[in-house]
Amino acid sequence: MNLAEMLTFADIEVLTKIADHYKCVCNTNSKHELIQTILGKMGRREYFEELLDELGTEDLRFLNTLLFDGRKQFSLEELLACASQAKWSADDQDVKTQIRPRDLVTRFRQKGWLFTGRSTNERFLFELPEDLKMGFRTGLEQRMLMDLKRVQAPAAYREEPIQASEDLFLLIDYIHRHEIVLNAEGAMYRRYQTQIMDKLHVSEPLLGRSGWRFGYGRKFKDYPSRLAFLYDYATYRRWIEERGGILAVTSAGQTVLAEERREPLIQLIRFWLRLYKGPIPNLLSLVYWIDRGSKGWVSANSLFVAMERFINPYYYDTPESIFQERILKMMLHLGMIRIGEDEQEGMIVRMTAAGRAAVEVICQARQEPDFRK
Template structure:
């Protein structure tokens, strides 16, 4: 085996082989590319991958098998065809892997990701999460580790991750319907950070009573709404509201985000039936607006992640697809398949109300009405935040409140 690897290195037939040798010698610990992983794969797995892609090569020649697989997967049209042929569960599984920063996965971790990628119908039809994993393994998109410590773990080749993201972006953007700029549109800029300060000022200047459940009375809520730049209709008694934060059931969407942010960061205190401003809240009144908006964005990702586990990737793809004015209908048609329903929230309701509308509140998109329907465009600020989701998705842990 070592002689074979040496010949490959001498002939320079396999790109990236040097990094594979570094791993063998214990000098490399970074992500590995497809060529590296094929070099370490046994001939049985290479034959399974070659059969999957119908490569024409000698089944007993590891050298030919590797070259044939690399040549096949090196073709962009072929790669694009593979992505187009994925079913929805495969697409969601791939998307979840692309935005997961972990280098290695245990089988149970992969099963959890695969199960999260399957909808109720697929599960009821008898589909197994392990079937997804087997398909990705056969296609050369998942490999076992190469060392004694990682042999029972799995990894995705780093260059395939980048290529998949690029091809998937092209595929999604191709189906977006563009529009001209609407005659009128809504853009909330950084008003969320302004309204956080206004809310804190209101708490500082008024004695706000809380009911037995710790909620502000409706009169206080209405006074706060009149005090903010962006007012919302108060929550009625009908309908279900849970899953999107501690105060989501009691307060309208945008204000619930502000309230949970203030409560989580201990800017306000609920004590003895009263809402009070904390010393940290007093300090926050002088905070810089841009930094606050970034923190609000990060907090929103964490707050909604419990209901929308792949929220970061949805925000990223929206940023990729809506750089110009684009119809909301086409955005959902392209990105919607990545979204799973959450109890009574359909995928479309989640995209419209929990994602795009909240991105508007965060100053990330502007929304207008066009003759072709509702149209959406990323702001420059939103584009930067959405692009950051490539690297922060793994750092986003759901917010958990005590009550």
């Protein structure tokens, strides 16, 4: 429902609190007058721009989470969980006072952004009006695009339009052709990894002996990021399996090889969004903002500056390393972006047509309104 409909169904006490928040001057005993006055305040073209300028970091994070969550309705517990994601660290320099998740929810209700209703099982659920969602997305996009540094197309750039699908096939084929013995930790010995890298279109340095690696998939601790991702995907599809200390191809994997089947990139992208969602809960929204900001060539650093407040550090992974290594680099591997170099701005990026189409399809599949309208 849109804001006007939700105001109509709200009781007069809720309307009075919203009117008080916006300092509306009206007859608080008249529901009709309250609704008209509130709509007059919240329906102005400048409303979203003014409010976004006033919002603190935690409010913006909470709002961003709600805008890209596939659910249309939330229980109080679900809202509190979303609000908790907005509170990252006690030394967050942008937040002078730490705000409780419940206070964030209360504040959004007072602003007229969250309304309660009942579900079929009589539970109270909260909903954000659809027209407010669209207005906030548009407002956030305008704020983000404002300071991006646009650049000319580079003389050369890197792109991997189909290599992930091809290398997934080559990985399965290599495992099928070799008897791969796993070490005590259940990982391939380095000699196997080296041979695999020699066969793949995109090679990566093997892992060293030190450093932390966890959170980004089951095999992230054992292999370089891209190889770990392809391995985890093949395991997820049950094309390969570890049995008795040996890595082998399953009957389903043999069918893939016999049919010379290449996995559609959209399936790999969906899996990546799920696999990395643990350490990066709002990954879909970050990919969406990259999509909106890089229709043309743009400085990667200016993109990061615009999005930094939405990127939660993850243990030793800083917001910048998450943006560069876990998001941009994986989007390159999945054929979603091109990466080039500019003499003044350094790394520059641009979404590919396939990447933009994938973002649109995935967002629509989450039963969200069409983001591109």
